Amino acid sequence: MAYGAVIILLYKLTSILLQEASLLGDAHDEIEEIKLELESMRSFLKDAERRMERSESVENWVRQVREVAYEAEDIIDEFMHHNDKEKHKSGFKGIAKEIVHFPKNITARHQIATKLPKIKVQVREISDRSKRYGFDKLDEGTSNYMSRESWQHCAESSIFFGEDEIVGMEEKTEEMIEWLLEDEQRRRIISIVGMGGLGKTTLATRVYNDQRIKQQFNCCAWISVTQIHDSNELLRSMVREFLETKQLVLPNNFGTMNNIQLMAMLFHYLHQKRYIVVLGDVWDIYLWSSIRGAFPDNKNGSRIILTTRNENVATSVGVGYRVNHLEPLQEKDAWPLFCKKAFWNEPGRCCPQELQPLAHAIVNKCEGLPLAIVAIGGLMCSRIKAIREWKKVYESYKDLPFYLKHCFLYCCMFHYCSQIKRKKLIRLWVAEGFEEAEEQLTELILRSMIQVTETNAARRVKTGRVHDIMRELAMTIFEKENFCTAYDGNESRLEGNFHHLSVHDRGEKIRLSRTMSHHLRSFFVFKTEMCTSFSLDAALSKFKLLRVLNLQGVPVETIPSTLGRLFNLRYLNLRDTKISELPKSIKKLRNLQTLDVWNTNVRRLPSGISKLTRLRHLYMYCNNYQNSETSNIANSMMAPTGIWNIQCLQTLACIDAEEELIQQVGNLTELRRLDITKLKTVHGPELCTSIQKMKNLLRLCVTATNEEELQLESLSLPPSYLQKLELVGRLNTLPRWFESLSNLTHLYLGRSYLQDDMVLSLHKLSALVFLELRKAYNGKILHFKAKWFPKLNRLKIVELAQLDSLVVEEGALPTIQELNLIRCLGLKALPQGVEHLISLQKLYLEEMPEEFIQMLRNDKYHDQSKVCHIPTIKIVCLNG
Numbered sequence: 012m013a014y015g016a017v018i019i020l021l022y023k024l025t026s027i028l029l030q031e032a033s034l035l036g037d038a039h040d041e042i043e044e045i046k047l048e049l050e051s052m053r054s055f056l057k058d059a060e061r062r063m064e065r066s067e068s069v070e071n072w073v074r075q076v077r078e079v080a081y082e083a084e085d086i087i088d089e090f091m092h093h094n095d096k097e098k099h100k101s102g103f104k105g106i107a108k109e110i111v112h113f114p115k116n117i118t119a120r121h122q123i124a125t126k127l128p129k130i131k132v133q134v135r136e137i138s139d140r141s142k143r144y145g146f147d148k149l150d151e152g153t154s155n156y157m158s159r160e161s162w163q164h165c166a167e168s169s170i171f172f173g174e175d176e177i178v179g180m181e182e183k184t185e186e187m188i189e190w191l192l193e194d195e196q197r198r199r200i201i202s203i204v205g206m207g208g209l210g211k212t213t214l215a216t217r218v219y220n221d222q223r224i225k226q227q228f229n230c231c232a233w234i235s236v237t238q239i240h241d242s243n244e245l246l247r248s249m250v251r252e253f254l255e256t257k258q259l260v261l262p263n264n265f266g267t268m269n270n271i272q273l274m275a276m277l278f279h280y281l282h283q284k285r286y287i288v289v290l291g292d293v294w295d296i297y298l299w300s301s302i303r304g305a306f307p308d309n310k311n312g313s314r315i316i317l318t319t320r321n322e323n324v325a326t327s328v329g330v331g332y333r334v335n336h337l338e339p340l341q342e343k344d345a346w347p348l349f350c351k352k353a354f355w356n357e358p359g360r361c362c363p364q365e366l367q368p369l370a371h372a373i374v375n376k377c378e379g380l381p382l383a384i385v386a387i388g389g390l391m392c393s394r395i396k397a398i399r400e401w402k403k404v405y406e407s408y409k410d411l412p413f414y415l416k417h418c419f420l421y422c423c424m425f426h427y428c429s430q431i432k433r434k435k436l437i438r439l440w441v442a443e444g445f446e447e448a449e450e451q452l453t454e455l456i457l458r459s460m461i462q463v464t465e466t467n468a469a470r471r472v473k474t475g476r477v478h479d480i481m482r483e484l485a486m487t488i489f490e491k492e493n494f495c496t497a498y499d500g501n502e503s504r505l506e507g508n509f510h511h512l513s514v515h516d517r518g519e520k521i522r523l524s525r526t527m528s529h530h531l532r533s534f535f536v537f538k539t540e541m542c543t544s545f546s547l548d549a550a551l552s553k554f555k556l557l558r559v560l561n562l563q564g565v566p567v568e569t570i571p572s573t574l575g576r577l578f579n580l581r582y583l584n585l586r587d588t589k590i591s592e593l594p595k596s597i598k599k600l601r602n603l604q605t606l607d608v609w610n611t612n613v614r615r616l617p618s619g620i621s622k623l624t625r626l627r628h629l630y631m632y633c634n635n636y637q638n639s640e641t642s643n644i645a646n647s648m649m650a651p652t653g654i655w656n657i658q659c660l661q662t663l664a665c666i667d668a669e670e671e672l673i674q675q676v677g678n679l680t681e682l683r684r685l686d687i688t689k690l691k692t693v694h695g696p697e698l699c700t701s702i703q704k705m706k707n708l709l710r711l712c713v714t715a716t717n718e719e720e721l722q723l724e725s726l727s728l729p730p731s732y733l734q735k736l737e738l739v740g741r742l743n744t745l746p747r748w749f750e751s752l753s754n755l756t757h758l759y760l761g762r763s764y765l766q767d768d769m770v771l772s773l774h775k776l777s778a779l780v781f782l783e784l785r786k787a788y789n790g791k792i793l794h795f796k797a798k799w800f801p802k803l804n805r806l807k808i809v810e811l812a813q814l815d816s817l818v819v820e821e822g823a824l825p826t827i828q829e830l831n832l833i834r835c836l837g838l839k840a841l842p843q844g845v846e847h848l849i850s851l852q853k854l855y856l857e858e859m860p861e862e863f864i865q866m867l868r869n870d871k872y873h874d875q876s877k878v879c880h881i882p883t884i885k886i887v888c889l890n891g
Contacts, residue, residue: 017049019444020080024049024087038090041127045083048134052076075137077492081510081530083130088556092578180210180217183335187218190333191287191314192227198308200299202317202325205337208380208478211318214337215289218316222882228314229284235291242301246273249288249305253280270301277305285311293319296327339379348381349374352388357396369401382478390458417443418451420495422461422477423485424513424535430464430474438605438628442559442581443533468781468804469756495533513537532579533559548573555579563587563607575599586610586630598622606630609664614648621653629654632665632686655679665712668694677701688714690740695722705730715740718762724748738763745772756780760787768792774799783807791815791837797822807831811838819844826850833857841866846877854878857887864888 024046190201203211218224219233232252236245247265250273254261262268268276288306290298299317306315319325325334340348349370354360362370373391377383391401421439425431437448445451455461456472460481465474477485486497495511513535531554548571551557559582568589574580575596583600584607591612597603598619606620609630616631631648650666655675663679665686666672673694676685682705690698690713702711708730714737715721721740729748736752739761755776760769765788773782774795780802788811797820804826808814815837827848832838832855839862845851856864864886867875878884 712737
């Protein structure tokens with residue numbers, strides 16, 4: 012990471028030399044010299060970090076470069092902070108404040124100024140040493156990577172890795188299904204055992220999603236068990252998994268239930284059902300004994316699947332268990348898999364003769380692990396097929412350019428079983444200074460270093476994860492280089508000057524060393540059960556250079572005023588915490604880019620928020636109003652006065668439609684997302700005037716107050732790039748400008764109560780991939796004609812009370828994969844023409860009329876033959 016640290020530092024030095032010249036004074040020459048010395052050693056450093064074998068002296072030199080770059084970055088950050096304060100002084104009040112604090116400011120600037128010459132001397136000495144080592148530069152003009160077009164072809168080889176390509180996976184799947192469906196009526200536990208990277212989760216997923224399994228079991232759940240588990244939270248997760256999928260309400264005291272109460276609740280729910288449960292990544296042999304009481308042996312063929320690396324876990328579950336062992340691939344199977352990935356564009360997918368010794372050595376390093384073989388194969392397919400290039404690669408991490416190493420770091424900071432949201436990752440990377448975040452995410456996916464776990468209706472990446480093997484490899488290197496560490500409660504004290512820290516599980520014993528707190532740039536806490544001995548106030552007092560603070564889901568109730576000291580903070584995530592207000596000192600965070608107080612008890616933000624001129628994303632809503640038609644009214648938030656002056660704001664979600672805000676929000680011409688609620692009918696035209704100025708808007712959500720009408724007809728020229736639109740409120744007719752939304756992919760209409768045939772108007776939105784109609788139509792028939800909605804992937808029809816007929820002509824909805832019919836009580840028969848929906852993968856029915864359900868369940872009706880092509884039909888009734 013030394014090369015990356017130097018590049019980041021050079022960027023900062025260049026920036027302040029260009030932009031801060033008037034405030035640098037005598038420091039200008041010092042900074043210029045440091046910059047020149049670093050530039051002179053940059054190519055030597057890059058070569059040294061990429062060498063497969065390095066002497067001890069070279070290792071020491073690289074370490075010295077890294078440490079001095081970190082120290083210099085600390086000084087520069089403080090220097091830029093003081094310069095920023097200088098620029099913001101204005102008027103009598105600012106001058107008076109400066110006079111009061113003059114001695115203190117003089118001392119701070121002097122301390123910073125005296126550090127620069129020392130850093131300059133250190134850099135010069137290190138630079139002189141590099142010349143004595145005599146490193147050779149990398150050949151100029153040699154490209155390490157293929158073109159972007161070639162990367163796209165490589166995607167076919169790396170992203171869309173089919174598990175059926177793993178030798179024996181098909182046989183293992185069939186064996187598992189046979190065990191699960193055998194006549195044995197006793198509850199049986201089946202374990203999948205093997206080391207990380209062998210495909211345990213892949214096998215369990217194939218079995219869990221197989222339609223033969225779905226049809227034979229009444230209910231199912233998949234729970235990932237963390238390495239350091241809490242049985243209470245585990246039981247709680249299982250209750251949520253079972254009940255929430257059935258839309259059942261959890262009891263009011265659910266959050267305080269003990270283990271016995273939770274087990275009794277699960278037992279009662281499961282005792283008459285044939286269930287299947289997957290417990291993934293089980294490490295502790297005592298886990299099953301602590302929760303087994305929740306799973307009744309009701310003699311109807313229920314099954315439990317465990318995936319584990321520990322053979323003892325599989326054999327400690329009692330009598331009647333089965334074990335499916337996964338073994339590493341043999342050379343004869345590993346080699347073809349590697350060649351299929353690395354040489355997808357070569358004739359016969361064969362390895363060139365001159366590369367075979369190196370290629371076999373690389374495959375041997377994978378030790379038969381399919382995931383490692385696929386990842387390294389995906390990486391090697393991008394390399395020039397030359398021996399000198401392949402010699403530079405000895406592990407995937409080492410071969411990453413510095414900016415991808417930093418981005419990959421943030422994926423590894425999350426828990427190994429976590430699914431990471433794409434948008435969150437991008438905001439984190441931007442906070443670290445990597446503006447091309449979308450492209451960097453794509454490249455990591457193409458290299459098979461991030462696995463795509465979920466896509467949206469438009470087939471865009473929604474979530475991803477890092478496999479535990481890749482994460483362990485990267486964290487070993489990161490910790491060795493003092494770049495980051497993950498704390499899980501096993502150590503009482505953390506030593507080292509790490510730049511990034513993540514705390515998992517229990518953090519009550521955490522003690523941070525002084526050196527670490529001085530350098531820390533990112534601090535992640537993941538739903539830890541912190542006790543009072545962990546002082547957030549004390550931590551924030553130490554972490555003065557922090558750029559990222561992630562406390563999402565942590566049960567903190569207050570944020571101390573010391574937050575205002577984090578002058579370097581770019582990203583502040585307080586989502587799902589228990590805080591009710593933010594300290595007034597937040598107005599001092601002039602570098603803040605993302606502020607997230609979504610689903611907290613905060614009802615009003617400090618007025619000083621409007622002074623955060625670099626703020627890009629502001630999330631300030633209580634819960635998901637799509638799923639609760641009244642929550643948006645009871646729990647929305649008033650925007651601080653002057654929020655419309657933050658010119659670089661890109662996300663504003665979600666705020667009350669106050670008159671001044673409606674008039675001024677049009678000033679936010681950089682907005683990509685706007686969520687506004689409590690809109691009154693009379694304010695509709697004014698809002699349209701403001702929206703018309705937002706040329707970059709991609710997502711718009713407008714919710715009316717109670718039963719008021721949405722008056723949006725005056726929006727003559729809607730944002731041309733708009734992709735997602737949500738309108739909640741009465742509409743007399745669909746606005747005429749709907750037809751011009753050529754880029755719209757997602758549409759949600761709620762409480763519209765339209766009388767006209769809306770499908771006739773909506774079918775012109777040819778780019779739609781998702782459509783939800785919730786209380787949106789008062790007519791009796793929805794008629795989808797041939798060639799309408801050519802790209803629609805998901806259709807949700809919810810609570811259309813008058814609807815009694817749904818007609819689908821042959822050739823309509825040609826790409827539909829999921830159809831949801833929810834509480835449409837007048838619809839007594841299957842959609843006419845449902846047999847034409849040959850691409851339909853899932854039919855979801857919730858609280859539909861009994862006549863409707865009987866047509867699916869009773870053999871005497873012919874309707875069953877119309878849906879036999881649909882792999883998944885899920886029926887949720889009110890009684891569970």
